[in-house]
Amino acid sequence: xxxxxxxxxxxxxxxxxxxxxxxxxxxxxxxxxxxxxxxxxxxxxxxxxxxxxxxxxxxxxxxxxxxxxxxxxxxxxxxxxxxxxxxxxxxxxxxxxxxxxxxxxxxxxxxxxxxxxxxxxxxxxxxxxxxxxxxxxxxxxxxxxxxxxxxxxxxxxxxxxxxxxxxxxxxxxxxxxxx
Ligand code: PRP
Ligand code: MN
Ligand code: MG
Numbered sequence: 001x002x003x004x005x006x007x008x009x010x011x012x013x014x015x016x017x018x019x020x021x022x023x024x025x026x027x028x029x030x031x032x033x034x035x036x037x038x039x040x041x042x043x044x045x046x047x048x049x050x051x052x053x054x055x056x057x058x059x060x061x062x063x064x065x066x067x068x069x070x071x072x073x074x075x076x077x078x079x080x081x082x083x084x085x086x087x088x089x090x091x092x093x094x095x096x097x098x099x100x101x102x103x104x105x106x107x108x109x110x111x112x113x114x115x116x117x118x119x120x121x122x123x124x125x126x127x128x129x130x131x132x133x134x135x136x137x138x139x140x141x142x143x144x145x146x147x148x149x150x151x152x153x154x155x156x157x158x159x160x161x162x163x164x165x166x167x168x169x170x171x172x173x174x175x176x177x178x179x
Contacts, residue, residue: 008156008166008173012148017130017158017172018053020147024128025057027145028098031126035096037061039122041088043113044068045167046102049159050130054100065090067116071109074163076154078105080138082112097122102159103131104146107139114141131155131172148172 032038038058042051044066055062068086071079097117104110110127118125129143135152150172156162157169166173 004177005179006162006175006177008169009176010171011150011153011155011174012158012172014158014170017147021050021053021057024145024147025054025059028126028128029059032060032096032098032124035060035124037063037095039063039065039090039092039095039097040100041097041117042066042100043102043109044086046159046161047100047130049167050102051100054128063090067113069109069113076162078108078138080106080108082109084113084116088117092117092120092122095122096124097126099125099127101127101129101143103133103155104129104141104143105133105136107137107141110143111139111141130158131160 038060040055040062055064065088067088069082070085071082101110127143128145130147132146132149133152153174155172155174156166157171157173159167161167162175
């Protein structure tokens with residue numbers, strides 16, 4: 001794809017994200033109150049900022065693990081083909097697991113990972129997504145907890161990239177093309 005010119009308009013501030021994560025952390029603590037250890041699984045790369053902030057709000061015994069998936073690469077459209085580039089380090093059979101995703105768009109990524117992890121028979125498997133774009137869904141999936149429902153905009157920041165850039169923005173912005 002040729003380079004296009006764009007600006008980023010702020011959609012969700014860092015402060016709003018922090019407040020929402022704090023509220024959600026209490027719901028997760030209640031759901032997993034009886035856990036011996038919660039395995040929090042981040043989907044790389046997009047969820048690295050969200051999982052870092054979320055686990056620091058969780059007052060639970062936590063283990064952190066990662067799965068790396070790739071669907072979009074540098075494109076703006078889902079390939080609908082989710083590749084597992086890196087699997088979990090740990091065994092999750094009989095364990096409590098929380099999958100952490102930055103955004104659910106078509107839903108192919110989360111559906112694929114959930115199917116894979118469910119086959120390993122965890123005791124409890126739940127999902128959280130910071131952002132949900134329900135208007136774009138092509139699969140029958142919804143995260144158990146959602147930070148913010150957003151309209152069909154191309155978003156970046158707080159871990160989310162556009163052609164691998166802008167992951168380091170501390171807020172969620174939307175891309176506006178200027179050409
Ligand atoms: C993005 C995003 C989600 C997924 C959502 O990941 O981080 O994981 O796409 O889209 P979907 O619901 O349509 O599957 P991407 O494949 O770009 O990899 P990245 O996390 O490394 O950026
Ligand atoms: Mn991702
Ligand atoms: Mg991406």
